[in-house]
Amino acid sequence: MTPPISDIFSSLLKAHGSRGWWPLRELRRQDPQSGGYHPGDFSLPVSAAQRFEIGVGAILTQNTTWKQVEVCLDGLERAGLLAPEPLLLAPVQVIEKAIRPGGYFRQKARKLCEYSRFFRQWDPEPPPRPELLSVWGIGEETADSILLYAYKQPFFVVDAYTRRLLERLFGEADPRYASLQEKLTKSFLHLEPVRRAQVFNEFHAQVVHQSKTFCRSRPLCRGCPLESVCASAGRLV
DNA sequence: AGCCAGGCTACCG
DNA sequence: CGGTAGCATGGC
Structure with missing residues (x-):
């Protein structure tokens, strides 16, 4: 059975570590290694x-x-x-x-x-x-x-990565933006807005990283941290 | 050498 | 409404 969305977030965070979005050029100049990212700094x-x-x-x-x-x-x-x-x-x-x-x-x-x-x-x-x-x-x-x-407002960003990941994890679903956004956010509504924005920040960054490493356009499922909960596991590469 | 990349608007039925 | 052509460059 499909685990709660918050479990997926936890698995991603555990596997990839904090990502530190959004990249800023000033930080990249100070430390080119960082790429402008700032993990854990909200x-x-x-x-x-x-x-x-x-x-x-x-x-x-x-x-x-x-x-x-x-x-x-x-x-x-x-x-x-x-x-x-x-x-x-x-x-x-x-x-x-x-x-x-x-x-x-x-x-x-x-x-x-x-x-x-x-x-x-x-x-x-x-x-x-x-x-x-x-x-x-x-x-x-x-x-x-x-x-x-x-502006640190608690809105989850639904992008091409998010769509692809959700489709692979859960199979066909309502593809409309508001619907996907609700699916991702409804289990975090108990959090205070400031904290919720931090969670959405990190979660979306995790989705992007996951989608660039394992859940790519051409998937690489070997070693995927979501393998045990993915509806597509075993059916992709 | 064609497909893909962190979409949006305008316009169609 | 939901679906899609056009917009444009560069990397793989």
Whole structure:
């Protein structure tokens, strides 16, 4: 029988250790080994610049890899564009050039401008989710990434990794975002919001790591920490 | 050399 | 509503 979601979280945490999301470039500069991650430290982000960087990263990473996002963040910084005001003043072609390696660079340049305006309006106040969703270019996953990782609000991020992992673990299910999010969060509602946000932060980071190591697009089930509870165990590679 | 990568909007039936 | 074409680059 399927174990409670919280048991899956415990198994992942035990197997992989604390992951330390969201990656921040300042930390990566201080210690390149860290990759910008900060395991066990839920105090971050601590500044408007860091919150903005997380939002920009959340937009840039839409349907691309984090490695490409880092190139784009470097490009923006070199152009002096890693802040709301400069982004709003810059010619769109300059922004596009800086973020080209991330793909969809025309759409994303516009999204960064739309988000800059929104950020200036709300930060440091955590924006209401519907307000965030009304910004052009920000859908449910990007909104929840910003709310959880930039503003420490307890929203679980459902991304492609999460969908794939849940589908493998539980088989076919309701694929709608809200449904998956509810499945993942309902057993944590007794926690205080601050603590719940920390759990969602770590849990989502665990899902991503699990999905990059074992539960990949092409699965590698040997040694998987979830083998004993996975509906697909034995049917995949 | 085609598939995939931490989605979203617009538009279709 | 639910489903999907288009957006674009780079790595494997």
